[in-house]
Structure formats: structure tokens, C-alpha cells
Amino acid sequence: MRPATLRVGMSTCGLAAGAGAAHRALTREIALRELPLRLEGTGCLGACHREPLVEVLDGAGAVLYGPITEEAVGPLLDHLSGAGAPVPEDRVVSRRGDRSDYPFLGRQQKLTTQLCGVIDPHSLDAYLAHGGYEALRQARRTPPEQVVEAVKASRLRGRGGAGFPTGAKWEISRAQRRRPKYVVCNADEGDPGAFMDRTLIEGDPHRVIEGMLIGAWATGATGAYVYIRAEYPLAVAALQEAIGQARELGVVGRDVFGTGTPFEIVVKEGAGAFVCGEETALMRSIEGHRGMPTMRPPYPSEHGLWGHPTTINNVETFAAVPSIMLEGPGWFAAMGTERCGGTKAFALAGAIERSGLVEVPMGMTLREMVYEIGGGCRGGRAFKAVQLGGPSGGCVPAGLLDTRIDYEDLRATGAIMGSGGMVVADETNCMVDLARFFLAFTQDESCGKCVPCRVGARKMLDLLTAATQGRAAPGDLRRLESLCRTVEAASLCGLGQTAPNPVRTTLRYFPEEYAAHMEERRCPAGVCPMSGGQEAA
């Protein structure tokens, strides 16, 4: 047989699907059979619905198999060694290097995730072999002001949700005179149903570090933190390992680039609080406090960690920076829309046929995402809505699927771009229940500092619970709408301000479902228990 390399996706999703067992079986079998096969671990290719994924690379090309669970290992090896029957077609994802034969992968444009599922994330050499840290070297030869200018010209906007222009943020930080300054990478990824940041860090941690180091150079920061959720143990380990390697490389540590100046990156694990993704709460948490947001202004760029200028960006934002440095801001900007450059990664999940991590250029329509990449709803069921941006976001109904992926276009629908969570609901899902679900989440995650969110969200949840249990009282709808307004306008931080979004958009696009619940005490999708129907007077 031909010698070949086997790459197994070993990120969280792969492992959850059984990649661990598959990998163990492969190791054992290859050794037993003395096959000329090299086994490598890699990150997530994004095709999570086909996990465990095994890619076979030989001189002739690349074939991506999946799912290759433990039982499928034997037949695969039989096939590769020419002994057995061909692997059944439903376990072959793609036979082409560019994967154009698999629309889920073929329709994407991978930029920040370009090496995820391609290289071994544990190997610095693999990253270096793909041009790693070249962008940093280049940036450090450029005056920081020009680095900031380049980021501005690239039209990169923050991928953490709000879409603030990254170059402008860096410029403010750069202008601060107070020392020291910090850079913080927000890897809290609290939005349930999102896993872009996890995938990126597990699959290509050095890219994020490189982006942070460029950000630090541009803003004049001398210390950095990565705030990452503890629910991501693999990502934490990958990051820590990568920081260790970066230290050996001399780009992090006591004396970076031989300049005699220190630069440390500290990994802080979040301890389970969604609100800590909010930048001011995140800083409180890093400082070792309860993650309760503080008022802005002052913004972190001026008054951040311990009162010092602090540049906070999302994982994906930082991951985009090395490419901007290498390929140029114009190239990056050209990829997106007129208002925002580059690509955006989405975590496509829910009632979708092909779920996983998807990276597409700004400006693609939701329809293309759902149908061409995602393959429509699972089991051929009817699409109902797609929820963008998780609990702070909103849903977009079928009628608006031609909306482009762009901050402003999405906002016009009442939803938001958000961080990239994209959960599809089909006809079996109840939209009132979904709204209730999100509210239960935000209510539970409210830090409790400000009354509109602490109590207002609770009251909204009570109303929705009553509705889903058939206990709605007359006037509840009006009360709900009024609470939406107050909670949105009066809450202190983004969590409260956006908490009503799922309610508002479902109210807007699915009024008939609310009417059914509240007036007829009936759940059209048959999801809600409606037990209280009788008791309610």
C-alpha cells in the first residue's frame, strides 16, 4: 500500500462523537498490522455533524472520511491496505483537496479557521511551516501607528458581537498615556450554541496568540490576558501549551524579540458566568471579583484592568489580524461588505442537517447559509426561524432569509450578528418556548446589579412561563411589551439591554404563536405543557 498520513479531528466535538476511541483503535490497529501509516491529531474542520473525521493524505490527494467511529476503523484500514471493501459512500465526506465536492465545506471561505483541522495544534513547527509568526515579525518592523492604520483600513470589526471597528479601538488605546497597558482576549464564548472560539483555539491556538501580540505591539501593551471559559478544558490546555511554545520561540516571556522588554500572557479561566463575556464584567473577573459590569464610559481602552488602558477583543478578531498583516488590509476589506471587511465564523447548529463551524465572507445571505451550507432542516422538516446571536440576539423568520450577513442589515431585522451562534428552529420548535428558554437563560445569568435586568427579566420570564403553561392573564401581552422597552432602555449592560431581543423578534415574527398561547391556551408546536389551562381563571 501507499504510505499515507491519517489526520483525526481531536477537538471537543470530535471527542464527544467518539474520536478518542477511534484514535485509540487506529493506533492499535496500525501497529498490529504494521501499516505504513502516520497518525496525526488535528483540530476541527468544522464538519462536526460528520465527526469523528479522519482525513487520509497520500501523494495522490486527500480523502475525508466521517463518521469513523471505533467500529469503522477496521473496515477503513482494510480498505486502505487494499484488503477490504471500499468504505461506504455515506462515510466519505469529500474526495477533493479543496472539498468542493462537499457543499458544507466547499461553499465556505476559510480565513481565521484556515488551519483548523489541517495542522496539528500541538505543534509550533506546523504553525511556523504555514507562515506562522511571520505577520508578527512584519508588524514589529512597522511603526505601531501604521499597524493601527492597516487594521483600520481593513475594516475589521469586532467579532465579539457589537462589531466595534477594531482599528478605532486600538487607536484609542494607543493614544492613552497611562502605563502599563494590557491586551485582553475575550474567549469567554458564553453564548450557548456557539463554539467558534473554542474551535479556533483548539485547532490553531498560535494564530490567536499572534494576533494578540500584534495588538499589543500596536497599542503599546506590555501584558496580556486570555479570559477563557473553564468549560473548555481542551482549549485551555491548547492555549497554555501554545503560550509555552511561544515563550520558547521568544515572542512571549521575559525578553521578547531580544529587546529586553517582558511580555506575559496569562490565561484566566472563567468560572461559569455568562455575563463575564461582557467586557467590564470580564475585567472585574480577571481582577478576582464577582463579574458585575460597570458603567461605560469610561471604556476599557481608557480605563480597564486596574484602571489601566486595556484593549479587549474577541478571539476571532485577533485571529483575523495576522492575515491582514500578511495579505494587506485591502485584500481583507475586499472580502466583505462595504461596511465590514473579512469573513465571519458561525456555529451552525440546532435543527439543521449539516451542523458545524462555518466561515463565510461577510455579505453572504442567510439562505445560502441555511440551505446550501447547512443543507436545510434535519429530516426535511420545514424551516421556521434561525436564531442569531444567542440570548442577546433575535430570530430571523423564513421570509427574511435573503438578508445579508452584515451588522447593519441584520440589525434591521431585529436580530443581531452576535458572536456567531446560529441555531436553526424547525416546525417542531415552539417560538414562545424558545423565547422563554432564552429569557430563562438571561434571567439566570443576570448578575443582579441593576434592577431592570434583575427584576425586570424575572417578571418577563414569569409572564412567558405563565403563557407556556396556559396561565396567561389578560393584559400580559401589554405588560410583556412594556417590560421589553424598560429592560432594554434602562439596563446597565448589554446583557440586560439585549435580553428582550428574543422576545421582541418572536413577538414580531410569530404573533400568532403568542396569541395561541395567551388567548387560546394552546401550543401549536405541541411543545409547551399548557398544564395550567384549566386553573387559570
Place this chain on the structure above:
Amino acid sequence: MTTITVDGRVVGFAPGATVMEAALAGGIDIPRLCHHPELRPSGGCRLCLVEVEGMPKPVPACGLACRDGMVVATVGDRLWAMRREIIDLFVSEHPLACSTCEADGACDLQRYAAAVGVTESTHPTEVHRSLYQDDNPFFVRDHQYCILCGKCVRVCDEVVGVNAIDFAGRGFESHVATPFDGDLIESACVFCGSCVQVCPTAALRPVTRLRRGREAEFARVRTICGYCGVGCGIEYALAEGQIVYAAGYPGAPVNGEFLCAKGRSGWDFVSSPDRLTRPLVRRDLAYRAGLTTDPWEMPDTSPLGSRKADTEAFLPVSWEVALGLVADRLAAVVTEHGPDAVAGLASARCTNEENYLFQKLMRAGIGTNNVDHCARLCHASTVAGLGAAFGSGAMTNPIREIREADCLLITGSNTAESHPVIGYEVVRAVKRGASLVIIDPRRIPLVDHATLWLQPRPGMDVFVFLAMMHVILRGGWEDPAFIAERTEGFEALAAAVREHPPEVAALASGVPAALIEEAARVYALGARAAGGDERPRGRGRSSILYAMGITQRSNGTDLVRALADLAMLCGHLGKPATGVNPLRGQSNVQGACDVGALPNVLPGYQPVADAEKRAAVAAAWGVSHLPESPGLTVVEMMRAATAGRVRAMYVMGENPMISDPNLTHVEEALRSLDLLVVQDIFPSETALLAHVILPAASSLEKDGTFTNTERRVQLLAPVVPAPGQARPDWEIVGRLAEAVAARLGREGGPRWRFGSTADIMAELGQVTPQYRGIGHERLEGESLVWPCPAPGHPGTPILHTTAFTRGRGLFHPVRAALPAEQPDDEYPLILTTGRILVHYHSGTMTRRSESLAWREPRGFAEVNAADAATAGVLDGKPMIIRSRRGEVRTQARVTDRVPPGVVFLSFHWKEGAANLLTSDESLDPVAKIPELKVSAVRIERPARP
């Protein structure tokens, strides 16, 4: 131009001010529940949302920084609708039963609910925070009313600095909690009640307030705290003439709204059944004077022996009889033994007017300079040391500036316990990024906030100070311009400190040399704490705070001068937030000194030996001459009494039987007197040895002025009537002086009768240059900081701004002296004495306060685990401390607050009185202050437990 427009009105703003601050200063009220002017904005209540031109959404005024030209609307339909909804949400988890609520009429939530017309929530009401905690006698926590504004949490963190409480839980379940939701008394709480003060609702209430009626029906009186020298303003709420509770009030010049546990809860002594209400004559004297037919002999049981003050030995008499008796006896002593056979102890607990009159009685009425008071045991070394260095022995800078310092050096002051409200200033400075250097042998509470803690062995800190100066000069961190322009004697100092490298100091003091070096650098440069705000350009502002750990030493004057040297070396004087700041102890110790209750100076620190000054004062008083040789100091008086040179003593408001060193000697001395007159509010241990006891009105029962530690003169107001026949001291002293004058045939001499304390102040101002411009009429609603030499003068908060009082500051090459008593094989440990937070001195008042006495009912000593183990002493169990003077039995507390080799015992307790152990031998040669901070002792486990 820096203004914003609020509701059409243009208001100015200070740099960094928020819209809330600017609006409030401009008289525009913005609804608010979580804002407090002394706390960092939280933004949690959302009631202060305002509309700002150019901003799409309403923004909270409390967190919004003013920008020039900003246009703000605080009213409007949209805002009121939103506020209504917010209040609606608040009351959906609140009883809103105002008519039966104890906060009724004093509640912010009630006020705003009324303003927006909410009487009940439109949502289902769910009062789910139900904690009711009454585990302590200070305040109750009644969380059904809590609206989670967080002010209590913030004040406990940002002002008090103890973090006894914090938020716990999250979201709807959040609540204010003690650790593990346990008892408050098990937390770090110091019962300062600051949280009660700032709570906008009924969630935190003083225990004494329970069931006492409606806020609107209470009368309110503002006066000055009678305990310590901070001089906090307190407002008392009264019902039917009785105090219901005490609180701070906004705008009090020293403390803002904040108080300590003593000021807030320690007022109930006024109505103690033990109060002296009638003049008393000891039965043996009464018998001799023919007031009773029962003969009686004074037993020799010590007043320290019995648990309860026994007044059986005394016969109540009328004021005429008592004063007549005293005047007779005093006149007899003067006639038989000369005026110097009389001695008087004035009182730092009494007003300026009273002390002024007292020393005038001694000098002009009796003719002796034998007048002193507890300042001798306290800051005598400061008065001497700073007097010599600067020309004036007082705090150089205001309390309120402490928060603005870049570096604070605190040594020999347990600020958080002894001057708690100044401690709050220190906490605020640290929270703003100041560095805090503490030089103290004990781990005092502020060490938790310290940047550097130097822990010298007791008595060895002088080596540290000298080495710090050595390091400063070596590092070139001195301020040459200041030294050249403002000081003299630098060369001698420089030569002297050259011999004190930090390595030597480390050997002597036990403080690592590196720490000394770092402390020197930080202090000299005014370096802020790492992680604090931006470093100041150039030299920052450093301020020294010190107290008894420096002064109560056999070389106290030298130590004070060493601190003066240090400050002058670095030029940290005469500027805001710098200086050398002795924290004076008693409520009016500063004033008592100012008005001449000292043996060597007339009012205004005019030396008695200065013939010209003496003549001027004599003229003002209408006497031909005044005694010219300095009188006896406290300890000297006692020695003279034992020796029979002093035959009569008049003690006004002092309790030497507890507070003076070597109580065995003190008792001997007091017992050997022909006449001991004690004027007090309680039958103190000293009073129990007196021939005549005169009942005085306490500071809550009279008017007059106190001068606090920062030289601020403030007016008292009577809050409650004095019990029984108790009279203000100034009235008693005046009457007695009249009677003495009559007996001595000196009628028509000085004026003794005054209609009011204001009258006395008017005379006082004539002979006391620093007070010349201060009269009661100016103090109404205001306070003045002396020197205030003329009626229109604004006062002088910062001393030595352009020149020192004495012209140039004088360096003093301090010698490194060892404490007088060194540990040896027999007495291997060092006893250091001092104070604890909830008790005050001899405890006459605080030990009669229900709440304070509950917190610490009995005496205890702190001992390190190592020493305890060696001596077999157990935590919480009895222990005996023995010195060359005596022994005491007390409870042992094994703790790392003291290092090995050191025992700490507070002197508040008559059972186990610390001063049975201290020495009256080792006095500072200049200030004559005893070394109360260092005695050699040993500890033992008692044979019988």
C-alpha cells in the same frame, strides 16, 4: 469654560465631575437610590437616567462624566415613565408598607415611589429576601426592605475597608451577605454603622431605634463626639427628650457622614444609673466637717479590687456645702504650704472654655503652675519635639486631605482602632492608589491595606527612621531646594545619619534592610502603590501619621524630631496632603493644650518663664503677677504628693487610677493627699479615693468648644439635660474659684463668673493669639482651624506653607537610644500597652455602654503562639503578666497580631489594669512622658484557672 446645561440651567463643574455631581452642586435634584457622594458610582438603581443631547438612549447621571457644553434633561415624559416602571420593579420585591415601617419619612424609596405615584406594584409582589438578623446590639439587618442598592457593601469596602459584607448569589437570588451567610458578629464587622448610615431604606436600622416611633416625630440635635480627637459631627435623634439613635450627617467637616462604633453607639452612658448626680463628701471628711455624726475610716482596699464602683463611702451633700468644704480646704493648704502645694489635673474631655477656666484658677486663683493633664501621657513629646523643629506642635495638615496623598507613612498609630474615621481616610487614599507604609510592631488592622509593613521590635524603630534618612541621602532623594530655603541644621543631621546604614538598623530592629530601603524610597518620592493610578510626575505627596507608638517612649521627643527630620529632608511639608501629623487622642486634648492646661505654658503656648508674655496675660486677667516657674507634670505631681510636697489635688475629668503609670505608686500618692477633689461624670477609680466628688455634665449635656486633632474648633450643643444636680464643668470651676478667692481674701481679682461659654471664649481669645479671631458667633454652622489671629481670618488648615512658625525648620541629629527597660532572663518579654476599638481609656463610659461592653466585656492580652507555648498559656484562658512593678491576671488571646517576644494589653480594664505593670521611672527627659509602650514582663499560666 466648563459648564453643562441641566434642564435649561447652566451649571459649572469641577474637572472629573459627573453630571450628578454637577447637578446636585447646582441645586438640581436628580432621583437616585444607589448614588452616594462619598462612594464610587455603581449605576445599579437606574433611577438617575437622564437624556443627553446627542445620545440615543437615556444615560445614568451618576456615572456620566461632564463634558463642556453638554445639554442634559432630567425630566420628561419618557424619563418619568421609565422611572415609574423602575420603581414598580423595585416594589415588586418590597413590602411597601410605609405606614408601619420604621423608615417612614426617612426613606428614599418611599419618597420616589410617592413622586412617581406608585402605591403598589403592577407585578405580582414577591418579597423574597427575608433575612432578619439581630445577633448584635448595634443594628438589625431586615432584608425584606433591602433594594440591593449596594451602598452598604461599597461603604464597607471603600470607606471602612473591612469588607465584612458583600453581595452573594447572583441575579434574582443576589443578596447582601456576610461570609457563608453567617452571623454578622462572626464577620469582620467593626460595627461602625456606616452601612446603616447610607442605607436608603429600613433594611438596616439601629437596634436602639426599634419600636421608638416615627422619624418625623424625632427632634434632632447636632454636636461633636466626646470620645476621640477626630472630632466627628454627630446628629442625635431624640424622642421625648431621650436619645433614640445617633447618626452622622452630610457635610460634617471632618467625618462627612461616617462615625465609628463609639460615636454611633457609645452614647448610652449618659443615662447610666451610675451617673454622679449629687456632690459627694467622703464619710470621714464629712464626719470631721460635722456633716454626719457617724465616724468612718477609709479602708485600704484598692478601687481596682472591687468589680462595681462602691459609693457607700460617700455622703450626698448640696453644692454649697461641697464647694464650701473644698474652698476651705484648698485655702488652708495654700495658706499653710504655699500655692505650689496644690496641683490640678485639667481634662482633655472637657471644653476649651472649661480648661481655660481651670488653668486660670490654678494660676491666677491659687497661684501655681501645677496644672497638667493627660496630654502629658500622650503627646507631650509631640508638643516638645515639633515645637522645637517647626515652632508648633500640632497636625500640620487637614484630615480630609489624607485621601489625596500619594504615600502615607503610619507609625506608632493604630489608626483604624484609635482614630477610626481617620482610618477611613487612609482606606480611601489606598483605594485611590496611594502607597501605605506601616512601621509598627503589631499587625494592626490597617496592615491589611499596607503596601509595606515594617515590623520593628518595640522601642527599636528609631534605627529604622535613621536608616531611612541614610538611604534617602545616599539615593539622592532628598529635596535640596527645600533644605536650603526652609531649614537649618542639615549638616549635623547628614553627619549623624551617615552612621546608620540600613544593615545596622536591620540588626537592631529586626526589619530587613531591603524593606527599609524600599520604605525610604517610597516615602521620599511619594511613590504610589503598584497598580495604583498613574505615578505623579516628580515627587508625590507623602504624609506621616503617628501617635502613641512614637510619643509614649523614654526618647519620645527625639523620635518625634526624627519624623520631623524625615519630612523636612524630603520637603513633604507646607503642601496639601503632606506633613507631619500627630494624631491627638482625646476629644479636646488639642484644645486643652492650646488654652494652657500645661505646667510650662500660658494659653497659646506662651512660656510661663517669658516675663513679657506673663505680664500681658496677668494684665488681661487683672492680677498683679503670675507664677513664673514651670509647674509639675503629671507623674511629678504624684511623686510630689507621695513626698508630701503636694497636699491637695483637684482632678477634673481624668482617671489617673487607671491611666497613669505604676498604679501602685499612684494610689499611694492619692491616698497621702490632704485633699483630693475629683470632678467627674462617673464614680471613677480615682473618684473613689477622693474626699469630695463633684458631679459634672458630660459633653452631651453642655455647650462650649472642642478643638480636634487638626486644630479645628467646633461648637458643642447640649443634646440631653444633665442628670440630677450635675453641672457643666465651667460652672463648677467658676463657682469654686469664686469661693477660693473669697477664702483667700482675693475678691475683686480676676473674673470668675461668666454667663455663658461664649463669654469665656471671648476672654480666652484675648489671651490666646491663635484663637483671637474665633468666637462662638463665628462657629455657628461653621468651624475654624487655628491659627485664626483676627476676627475676619479664615483659619489656617495647613501649617508652615511659606515659613515655619519658628522661621526655619530645625533639623535635629537624633541619637539612637534604647528603651529604658530591656527584657532579661527574669522578664523576657516586652509588654506594649494601648487601645482597642470599642473601649475608651479607663472605660468609665464605654464599659457602661450596653453595645460596646457587649462586644468586649472583659480584658484580654494578645500573645504570640510561640510565647504562649513556652509559658504553657492557652488561648482564651487566664494568664498572669508580671513586671517589676506588679502583676495582673487577664485572658490570653493567642494571635499573630503580636510578634514573638511581645505581649499587648490594653489599659481599659480595672480588673487586670495594664498600668499596674508600667513604669513611672523612665520618663522622656524633655517631655516627661512615661514609657508606656515598653515594659519588660513575663507571662505565666495561673496555678488555679
Place this chain on the structure above:
Amino acid sequence: MSFDSSAPADAGPRERPRLRKFAYRGDPLAEPPPPELSEIISRHRGERDGLITVLEEIQRRFGYLGERQLRYVARDLGFPLARIYGVVTFYNWFLLTPPGLHQVKVCRGTACHVNGSALILDRLIAELAIGVDETTPDGRLTLQTVACVGACSLAAVVVVGSDTYGRMSPEEALRTLAALPGGDGDSG
């Protein structure tokens, strides 16, 4: 968790409390901390940002955060105890009581919700007869929820210990739990 120490129903004036005597209790931390705790604490001495990290390390080591351990942290690292308690009760991840042998976390994220995780949770509650954040009487299982573990494409997800199980149904979840080792409650 209930935070009430007493629960008055009504508003209005109250009696002054009758106090029990306040007595000196001695230093509860007179003994030095156990070596493993000391080691963690000493590694973070002087770190102003160290609190949460220390707590995470202690919980990883001991499985939960005991009151005494937190008192040591407060004393030896100088963080106010009330703040520590505030932090511990703020973050979902911290446990104040020892968990069972296996910590079972049902994902309640959106993707899992849409794929029926509520049914899994309901079923486990019913079968195990315990509530969320509770431990079975035999100390074998502690039931918890988690907001999302980032394996959303494999929804619904259940995490047991450090293993993530994807594509769960109520039945599959029960089977997984039944297959876990240890049944004799040796962890107490």
C-alpha cells in the same frame, strides 16, 4: 441554596433582641492548613489577580470549596472572606459542598435545548430522584446543568466528569450513567 436565617412574614416594628453573650471563641485557624492547600496558597501569594485562579485550583484538587479552606485563603492571601464568599456564590462552577463521585452536567445551551435537552434533564431528575445541584443519597452522582460546552453540533450533550457525550436522548443518557464505574458510594 437558601439564604434565609429567619423569615418574617410581616413588615413593621420589632422588639429589641435579647442577646446571647458574645464570647471569645479562639482562633478557628490555629492549626496550619493541610500541606496541599498550603502549596496552592503559597504559589499565589502576592498575586493581586489570583483569587479566582486559587479557588479553581483548590476545587480541582479537593472537588469543592470547603469553608475552612476558604478561611485559610482569606487569611493567608489577604482577601476579605465576604468577598471570597461573594465570588464563590457568583460563579456557577464553584461548589461549596462535596459533589458525588460523578458530576453529570446536562447541557442547557440553545442547540441542546432545540434538540431536547430539557427532556433529558427532566428524565434524569425523575429517575435519580434528585434536583439540579443535588447528589444522590449514595453519593454516586451529582446532577448539574451547564450553559454550553461548545459541542453544539452533537447536541444534545451530557458531560460526565471530563468526558463529553454527544447525540444524547433521555434513554441514551440513562444508559451512559448506568455504565459508569463505582456504585458503592466510596466518596461519601
